[in-house]
Amino acid sequence: MLKIEHLTKVYDNGTVALKDVSFEVPDGEFLAVIGLSGSGKSTLLRCINRLIEPTEGRILWNGVDIASLSQEELRPVRRRIGMVFQHFNLVHRSKVLTNVLQGSLGYVNPVRSVFNRFPQEAIDKAFAQLERVGLEEKATSRADALSGGQQQRVGVARALMQDPEMILADEPVASLDPVLAHSIMQYLEQINQEDEVTVLCSLHFLDLVHRYADRAIALNDGVLVFEGPPQEIDDDKFREIYGKEAERVG
Amino acid sequence: MSGERRSLWRILRVPLLVVLAVVVYSYTFQEADVNLDEIRSETRQTQLVRVLRALARPEVLTYERIETPTDAALALPCGPALPAAEYGPDERQIAVEPSCAEPGAEITVTGTNFSPNARGQIYQVPSSGEIELRLEEFIADENGDFVVVVDTRERPEDVPQTIRVITREPIGSVFSPEYVEVETDDLDEDGNAIVATVRSPRISEAAYNTWDRITETVMMAFLATSVGVLVAVPFSFLAARNIMREVTTTVLRLSLQILVLPVGMVAGIIAARWMQDVSLLLTDSVGLVVGGLIVIPVAIFFAIRRAFPPIDEGLVPRGERAIRVSLAGVAAVASILVLFLLADLLTDLGAWAAPSLARLAFIANFVETLGDILAAIITVITALITTGVAIQLAGRLAAVLRQSLPGGVRKAIAVPLAGLAGGVLAAILAQGVAWLYQLNDPVTTIWIPGAVGAVIGLALAIRSLRKDDIGVGLSLYYVSRTIFNALRSIEPLIMVIVFAVWVGLGPFAGSLALATHTIAALAKLYSEQVESILPGPVEAVKASGATRLQTIAYAVLPQVIPPYISFTLYRWDINVRMSTIIGFGGGGGIGFLLQQNIRLLNYQAASVNMLAIAIVVASMDYLSARIRERIV
Numbered sequence: 001m002l003k004i005e006h007l008t009k010v011y012d013n014g015t016v017a018l019k020d021v022s023f024e025v026p027d028g029e030f031l032a033v034i035g036l037s038g039s040g041k042s043t044l045l046r047c048i049n050r051l052i053e054p055t056e057g058r059i060l061w062n063g064v065d066i067a068s069l070s071q072e073e074l075r076p077v078r079r080r081i082g083m084v085f086q087h088f089n090l091v092h093r094s095k096v097l098t099n100v101l102q103g104s105l106g107y108v109n110p111v112r113s114v115f116n117r118f119p120q121e122a123i124d125k126a127f128a129q130l131e132r133v134g135l136e137e138k139a140t141s142r143a144d145a146l147s148g149g150q151q152q153r154v155g156v157a158r159a160l161m162q163d164p165e166m167i168l169a170d171e172p173v174a175s176l177d178p179v180l181a182h183s184i185m186q187y188l189e190q191i192n193q194e195d196e197v198t199v200l201c202s203l204h205f206l207d208l209v210h211r212y213a214d215r216a217i218a219l220n221d222g223v224l225v226f227e228g229p230p231q232e233i234d235d236d237k238f239r240e241i242y243g244k245e246a247e248r249v250g
Numbered sequence: 251m252s253g254e255r256r257s258l259w260r261i262l263r264v265p266l267l268v269v270l271a272v273v274v275y276s277y278t279f280q281e282a283d284v285n286l287d288e289i290r291s292e293t294r295q296t297q298l299v300r301v302l303r304a305l306a307r308p309e310v311l312t313y314e315r316i317e318t319p320t321d322a323a324l325a326l327p328c329g330p331a332l333p334a335a336e337y338g339p340d341e342r343q344i345a346v347e348p349s350c351a352e353p354g355a356e357i358t359v360t361g362t363n364f365s366p367n368a369r370g371q372i373y374q375v376p377s378s379g380e381i382e383l384r385l386e387e388f389i390a391d392e393n394g395d396f397v398v399v400v401d402t403r404e405r406p407e408d409v410p411q412t413i414r415v416i417t418r419e420p421i422g423s424v425f426s427p428e429y430v431e432v433e434t435d436d437l438d439e440d441g442n443a444i445v446a447t448v449r450s451p452r453i454s455e456a457a458y459n460t461w462d463r464i465t466e467t468v469m470m471a472f473l474a475t476s477v478g479v480l481v482a483v484p485f486s487f488l489a490a491r492n493i494m495r496e497v498t499t500t501v502l503r504l505s506l507q508i509l510v511l512p513v514g515m516v517a518g519i520i521a522a523r524w525m526q527d528v529s530l531l532l533t534d535s536v537g538l539v540v541g542g543l544i545v546i547p548v549a550i551f552f553a554i555r556r557a558f559p560p561i562d563e564g565l566v567p568r569g570e571r572a573i574r575v576s577l578a579g580v581a582a583v584a585s586i587l588v589l590f591l592l593a594d595l596l597t598d599l600g601a602w603a604a605p606s607l608a609r610l611a612f613i614a615n616f617v618e619t620l621g622d623i624l625a626a627i628i629t630v631i632t633a634l635i636t637t638g639v640a641i642q643l644a645g646r647l648a649a650v651l652r653q654s655l656p657g658g659v660r661k662a663i664a665v666p667l668a669g670l671a672g673g674v675l676a677a678i679l680a681q682g683v684a685w686l687y688q689l690n691d692p693v694t695t696i697w698i699p700g701a702v703g704a705v706i707g708l709a710l711a712i713r714s715l716r717k718d719d720i721g722v723g724l725s726l727y728y729v730s731r732t733i734f735n736a737l738r739s740i741e742p743l744i745m746v747i748v749f750a751v752w753v754g755l756g757p758f759a760g761s762l763a764l765a766t767h768t769i770a771a772l773a774k775l776y777s778e779q780v781e782s783i784l785p786g787p788v789e790a791v792k793a794s795g796a797t798r799l800q801t802i803a804y805a806v807l808p809q810v811i812p813p814y815i816s817f818t819l820y821r822w823d824i825n826v827r828m829s830t831i832i833g834f835g836g837g838g839g840i841g842f843l844l845q846q847n848i849r850l851l852n853y854q855a856a857s858v859n860m861l862a863i864a865i866v867v868a869s870m871d872y873l874s875a876r877i878r879e880r881i882v
């Protein structure tokens with residue numbers, strides 16, 4: 001269970017990206033995070049695995065406050081939290097297989113892996129993950145030789161490589177066309193349902209939220225303005241989340 | 251109001267700038283000693299012409315020459331009339347006009363029937379016939395005639411002197427060389443000069459020397475570049491802001507780490523000494539050394555496999571952890587032994603093989619030198635490693651304290667520790683200063699800096715306690731940036747002077763100077779590449795729980811390898827260029843030869859040197875541009 005308490009993030013330049021945000025995510029839930037551009041979705045997701053240092057508040061996960069951990073203590077926690085990014089964040093010049101193996105870096109011996117030595121189990125597992133996203137024949141291609149949709153599938157495989165208990169997905173489909181978007185979302189859905197992995201996914205399109213999420217939270221200018229099942233987002237709620245002028249599309 | 255002022259400025263702006271420019275350039279001219287009289291002076295011009303003509307004729311080939319003298323008499327000063335010289339009708343002949351003159355006066359020498367375009371020198375030979383005083387050179391026209399007006403030397407004699415014209419005509423040509431017998435400087439048993447047969451023309455001494463030195467030059471550049479790259483790569487990360495910004499620590503941790511710094515260093519030195527003693531037991535017999543070099547690394551391999559299991563299972567029981575730590579320690583100590591044995595083996599191997607390898611002896615010498623270098627740096631490596639381990643352990647200790655102590659107690663410990671650490675650090679730094687200025691008084695070299703350091707440490711600790719987040723990374727970043735910038739601003743030509751004092755004049759000093767400059771320059775270029783990588787992959791790798799080292803290896807390195815290669819080639823190019831002149835500062839290579847030739851006024855040889863430099867620089871330039879194109 002993930003429990004965010006009074007989370008606040010003030011950037012060095014004074015921007016308040018999150019203001020006193022509190023909510024809970026039960027294990028195995030698919031939670032959508034919505035809000036306008038600049039409302040703080042990315043900041044929220046990155047605070048959870050401390051890619052961004054929260055300014056105040058607690059992030060309780062399985063009873064441990066992630067916000068108070070030291071860098072060394074953070075490593076075993078991070079390796080159980082997979083992350084999928086809008087721009088895939090693959091290492092372009094590396095092979096697809098190497099990119100997937102990066103997901104095991106938290107588990108393998110830090111000294112050995114620096115010399116590109118991975119245990120055979122890790123390599124077998126990486127192939128298995130690639131197979132799961134249908135890219136096993138691309139294992140030895142360079143990552144930048146893949147299309148956007150394929151790259152994001154590698155991103156998903158990399159997150160799976162971590163044996164995650166939770167996946168943070170920051171607009172995983174925002175740079176993909178609608179068909180590809182659904183295929184990626186279906187992988188996340190499958191991981192959520194079959195492997196019982198908690199998924200926190202920020203999304204721009206409400207139809208995706210309705211189709212995939214169990215529950216949604218909405219941010220507006222760093223403040224939590226909605227928390228509940230997607231069906232509850234009616235026109236009034238919509239305007240509260242996206243502003244008075246906003247019009248519903250799609 | 252302000253509009254008026256602005257328009258006034260607009261009107262005056264151009265005249266003011268012109269006046270300013272005139273003043274600046276006047277001063278510049280005075281400082282630069284711009285002096286057209288020198289340019290116009292006739293002696294300067296003839297000198298320049300001579301040098302330029304010599305430079306235009308690089309002495310790549312040496313010709314044997316036939317010397318042919320032609321004499322005419324001359325009275326200095328005028329005395330009894332001289333008999334006219336007798337020549338055959340088609341024989342080459344010279345006439346001196348007038349046939350007598352005051353010493354130092356002008357005479358006209360006219361030559362006829364010389365070979366077309368022949369070159370030669372005109373000499374004045376006093377009556378003793380022992381010396382030839384050079385007067386002038388001449389070139390005959392296409393008919394073999396010449397007329398030259400020369401000044402005689404002021405050497406009055408009662409008897410007639412001789413005006414001698416000597417032509418030195420080259421034997422053979424590039425396409426049809428000839429063989430001639432010449433007397434060498436060596437004598438046989440009877441005291442006669444030994445006669446040798448030589449080819450004319452043949453490749454000149456200057457060309458051979460140039461070839462020797464130009465290879466030396468290229469090798470110097472190569473060595474400097476490789477050493478520079480090896481050192482600059484790790485340091486480039488220290489000088490990259492985006493990497494170092496994230497390296498932060500706490501007061502407690504930093505204080506502990508500073509305190510263990512000297513301990514780690516001393517431990518390393520002791521361990522290295524100790525292992526050297528152990529290695530001395532083995533080095534008496536080659537068999538033991540080789541055996542040790544086989545058995546010990548295998549043992550180390552298994553120890554390391556046991557100590558660093560491939561999968562990190564998180565928490566391990568205490569007993570298991572103790573086994574792993576001690577195995578790692580034993581492996582580390584054994585590695586030092588291996589290094590010593592290796593150094594010994596290399597040195598012996600090199601010394602043993604050198605005589606029997608004849609022309610390949612330089613390989614054996616290289617192996618021997620490698621052994622030497624290894625032996626010299628083992629202690630340093632060991633001290634660095636033990637210091638690193640000590641810092642790591644101190645970090646662990648800080649982490650344990652952090653978990654087990656409440657915040658208040660932790661801070662109460664951290665502040666005095668920070669004071670102590672500041673004191674120790676300042677005292678250590680002061681030792682360097684004391685050595686430089688030869689201070690021996692413990693009050694000034696230990697206690698005062700210690701106290702000052704302690705106060706600074708305390709102040710910093712108290713200041714940063716509230717957030718307890720010290721940016722050591724950024725401090726390291728600034729320190730290394732400063733060092734690199736300072737090193738980079740010293741030209742290698744100046745650095746080589748210091749190195750020449752240390753290791754003597756020659757290519758070694760030159761290589762060291764170039765290497766130092768290369769380290770600084772490449773570290774800066776590389777670190778800028780690290781700073782401009784895409785942050786996305788770094789974020790992704792970090793999110794998977796990777797350590798900092800893993801993040802660098804998997805997210806940073808792949809991104810910077812192409813620019814690193816490109817900058818290395820670029821630097822190689824610069825190093826070739828610089829190594830051609832580093833000899834002017836005492837650094838060996840072609841520059842040394844060039845400087846010598848210029849000093850000896852041997853411009854035709856200097857011209858060969860310059861030619862070689864031009865060819866090498868241009869071809870390296872072309873080559874590295876092509877390779878860079880390919881890679882990037």
Ligand SMILES: Nc1ncnc2c1ncn2[C@@H]1O[C@H](COP(=O)(O)OP(=O)(O)OP(=O)(O)O)[C@@H](O)[C@H]1O
Pocket residue numbers: 011012013015016017035036037038039040041042043044
């Ligand atoms: N590194 C940073 N430094 C300063 N301000 C930042 C930084 N990153 C983000 N911000 C600011 O914080 C606020 C929240 O940004 P965030 O990226 O979390 O929004 P978002 O909801 O993910 O937007 P988008 O949908 O465009 O990705 C914005 O106002 C942004 O300008």
Ligand SMILES: [Mg+2]
Pocket residue numbers: 041042043170171
């Ligand atoms: Mg975002």
